[in-house]
Amino acid sequence: MSILLGWPFHLVNLFTLPFPQPWRFLLRLAGYPGVIALMVLIVLGVIYGWRSQSFDLRRIHAMPERTIIYDRLGEEIGRIHGEKRSIVPLKDVSESFRKAILAREDERFYQHGAFDVIGIGRAITKNLQGKREGASTITQQLASDIFQLKRGDKGVFLRQLDRKFLEIAIAIRIEAANDKDQILEAYINQIDWGRQIKGVGEASRIYFEKHPAELTLSESALLAGIVRGPGSYNPFTSIEASERERNTTLARMVDAKVITQAEADAAKQEPIEIRPVWRRHYKESFAMDIIRRDLEIILEAEDIELGGCEIITTIDKRIQEVAEEALEKKLESVEKLSGYQHPTREAWLKIPEMERREPGYIQGATVVMENRTGGVLAVVGGRNANESRFNRATSAFRQMGSIFKPFVYLAGFDKGIKPSTPVSDGPLRPGEIKGGGTWRPRNSDGKFSGEHPASYGLIRSRNTMSVRVGDFAGVDYVAKVAEKVGFDTPMPKNPSSFLGSWEATPWEVASAYTLFPNAGKRFRPYIVSQIKDRDGNILFSTLPIAIPTAEPTSAIGVSRILEEVASSGTAASVKRLGFDKPCGAKTGTTNDFKDAWFAGFTSTLTCAVWVGFDTPKTTIQRGFGSTLALPVWVDVMKTADRLGYRAGKLNDNSGRVVTMEICQLSGKRATAGCREAGTTRTDVVTPDIALPENDY
Structure with missing residues (x-):
């Protein structure tokens, strides 16, 4: 111990005292390396002890782990963040x-x-x-x-x-x-x-x-x-x-x-038995893209990085997969049409991966929402999320065309037009439409006719009638309705907007259309339902938020007309392709067939489909919404109905509206002659504006 404590004095004595006897010198000399080594260890201990203080020991127990994503039925659909x-x-x-x-x-x-x-x-x-x-x-x-x-x-x-x-x-x-x-x-x-x-x-x-x-x-x-x-x-x-x-x-x-x-x-x-390598594969999807985006808003950055959460979503994996497959099936068939003149996905895939640019082939998007909650069951933002990360469902603002017309009629009904109100389908006269100047849109078939009930204009998607209904409501009021139903981009206040010349996303269109089966209210769309931490504590939970959007009678009136659109109007192919459940729908096609739309609803679900190119161009000649987008909608909704999202009777009247049989030619109560001629239709109106029983 004295050597350990007095080693400096021993070191001095070694060289200052008279030269010691050989054995004493060797003994002393042997002790000093140990003392020096001890001092080195002490110095190292101080240095490395100090350096070790910069390491945060909380990381020992804060190991990043995967956050697991589940669909609404508890099926795992993906893992994000953290480590495996x-x-x-x-x-x-x-x-x-x-x-x-x-x-x-x-x-x-x-x-x-x-x-x-x-x-x-x-x-x-x-x-x-x-x-x-x-x-x-x-x-x-x-x-x-x-x-x-x-x-x-x-x-x-x-x-x-x-x-x-x-x-x-x-x-x-x-x-x-x-x-x-x-x-x-x-x-x-x-x-x-x-x-x-x-x-x-x-x-x-x-x-x-x-x-x-x-x-x-x-x-x-x-x-x-x-x-x-x-x-x-x-x-x-x-x-x-x-x-x-x-x-x-x-x-x-x-x-x-x-x-x-x-x-x-x-x-x-015991033989070594292991499961096949990487049995679980997660297909990258646009739904996961939205989930990641929402998590960045809901959670703190540290919680996201650590992971270990369970995310319960509104997605139904079965419908998500069907929506993806239906869109791809339809667009593949379009690319195989004789005379199709655009790049195809098949040709793009043959390009060496290092030489590929953003795909220029035809694209599409589909959004499926639950009417009574706003929960999103499926969202498809393109043909393949690995080939293009651009989510067209939420980020592609495209001209709507006739898909917007129901909201023009919604505004018209609010202002007093009834489904039976006569509206001219004749050519527009210069100066007839406020703010229209010499603008004179034509109908898609190039034809004009006389007066018809207002409902006819929506059933047959007549441009001239729709513009006149919008003009009656007023461009300011139509713009107000567009904002209330959920279109984020303000509607340009000019008459061409009545025909959908302005832009919206498929997500917005689907959300807006939910007001029709909901008698005037819609629910804020959402995809993340609940988040639990690794201990099962609920960090976040979403409750459906109802947004009163339109007068119930106006919404129900438009809804009933859209039912006729699906049964005998521009969307009649719905029945021909095998979907025979109660539904309402509307097609949409923009100038030169650049955008094809279809939006429709049952009592439980609403679905919007868009088809087009990222850089707008003609898809195919006569590429109507009923040709390109409607078949995708039918495939999705047929599957949804089979999986339990049953399409029941639309819009229970609950005493708020009455139905009346009218003549489509006169706009009056139907007579036996009207029935014989097949010109009758059923209108849905509030009791106070119903035509008198004897008004023939």
């Missing part, structure tokens, strides 16, 4: 695995501190004998892995030495702040098992399709063996190498007396 990991408490891991990992990585884990002097001595001895053995404890490995201390030190001795000292210093801090079980739990959830698999939870699931609590002795030993070389010893890379490491682990367990030789022999006889 699922945190598992130590108590939920099989005893055989705990024994295996300790026997293989740190047999004396519960007997030593941050580093193991005996283990270091044993490793030095083995290495001198030409055998390879590491000396890092589990705590040291945890420190190195969490803080990525090995990065950049490969093959450089001084860097390796520096890293080792820092590793020990951090390990000492970890041991001081955590008990052994906490450290072991962090370790088994942190370590790498190859193929970007982090933690025993994911390793058990991916390799054996089971929970860590269910691991057998053989499986436990195999996983413990993989840790020694995740890239080389995992069974996906080499069954033989993983079997060899498993058997080595079993031998270590016998040596450590945690299992018997008989148990080890039995485990060695």
Whole structure:
């Protein structure tokens, strides 16, 4: 002890006192290297202890794990953020695995501190004998892995030495702040098992399709063996190498007396059975794109990065898949039409990947919403999310064409027009339309006729009649209605807007159309229903938000007309293609066939479909909404009805409206002659504006 405390004086005496006897000199000289070594260790301890303080130990237990996304039925549809990991408490891991990992990585884990002097001595001895053995404890490995201390030190001795000292210093801090079980739990959830698999939870699931609590002795030993070389010893890379490491682990367990030789022999006889590599594949979808966007708004950045959440969405995976398939099927058939003159997706896929640009082939979008909640069941923003990240469902603002006309009639009904009110289908006269100047739009068939009930103008999508209805309501009021129904872009206040010359997204169109089956109210669309943290606590929950949007009688009146559009008007192909349930719908086609639209609803769902090019151009000659978009809608809604989203009777009157049979030619109450001529129709109006019973 005196040598340790008085080493400076001894050092001075050594060189200042008379030369000592040889044996005393040698004795003193032998003691000084030990003293110097001790002082070096003290200095190193201070330096590395100080450096270790810059590492945040909270990261030990804050390991990023995947956030799992579920559809409304509990079906997993994706994983985002974090790492490929699922945190598992130590108590939920099989005893055989705990024994295996300790026997293989740190047999004396519960007997030593941050580093193991005996283990270091044993490793030095083995290495001198030409055998390879590491000396890092589990705590040291945890420190190195969490803080990525090995990065950049490969093959450089001084860097390796520096890293080792820092590793020990951090390990000492970890041991001081955590008990052994906490450290072991962090370790088994942190370590790498190859193929970007982090933690025993994911390793058990991916390799054996089971929970860590269910691991057998053989499986436990195999996983413990993989840790020694995740890239080389995992069974996906080499069954033989993983079997060899498993058997080595079993031998270590016998040596450590945690299992018997008989148990080890039995485990060695078990064949290595692993699940097929990467059985679960997640198809990238535009729905996931919206979910990611919403999470950035809902959650703090730190919560997103750490992951470990469960996200319950309104998506129905079955309908999402059908919507994707229906759109692709239709657009593939368009590209195969004789005389089709645009680039095709098939040709684009043949271009070498490094030479591909943003795809120029025909695109489309589909949005499906639940009427009574606003929940989004499916959203398709293009033909393939991997080929183009642009989400056309939410971000492509395209001219609406006739798809906007129902809202013009909604405004007209608010202002006093009835479905039976006579409106001229004749040519527009210069100056007739306020603010229109010499603008004189024609009907799509180039024909004009006399007066018809207002409802006829929507059923047959007559431009001249629709403009006159909009003019009656007033451009300012139509713009106000457009804003109320959910179109974010202000409607330009000119008469051409009555015919949908302005732009909206498929998402907006679908949301706006939900007011018709909802008797004038719509629900704010949403896709994230609930978020739970890793402990099951609810972090966020969405309640449907109803937005009163239109007068119920006006909305029901337009809805009934749209039912006739689907049964005998421009959308009559709905029935011909096999959807015979109650529905209302409207087609839309813009100038030169650049955009094709179809929007429609049943009592439960509303769906909007758009087809066109990212850079507007003619799709095909006579590329109407009824030709390009309607078939996609039918495929989606037929499947939805079959899956339980039943299409029932639309708009229960509940005493708010009455029906009356009128003559389409006179706009008056129908007579027997009208019925005989087949010119009758049923109007839905409020009792106060119903025509008198004898008004023929």
